[in-house]
Amino acid sequence: MVCDISLGDHDSGDGPAFFVILPVGIIVVGLAFWFEATFAPPYWLRLVIWLPVTLALSLVLLPPLKAWLIAQHYRHNLPSDRLVGNDEP
Numbered sequence: 001m002v003c004d005i006s007l008g009d010h011d012s013g014d015g016p017a018f019f020v021i022l023p024v025g026i027i028v029v030g031l032a033f034w035f036e037a038t039f040a041p042p043y044w045l046r047l048v049i050w051l052p053v054t055l056a057l058s059l060v061l062l063p064p065l066k067a068w069l070i071a072q073h074y075r076h077n078l079p080s081d082r083l084v085g086n087d088e089p
Helices: 015-039 043-075
Strands: none
Touching: 015 043
């Protein structure tokens, strides 16, 4: 379904990045500690495993969280001029 709602004026800011950093950090750090304690892998293997996992989780979670945040702005009728720091009355 296509609608004529313009969401281009709504800026999500750094909110989605914040909401991605927290769960991805908790998941990756927890698994990395467990993996280190269990297997004690070499440094190159740590890089090969955790860098792609971190990037993949971040890239998968970021678009839905950004869409959710913009949808919340629209749902709660937050004016777009409040989002960009416009201090004029």
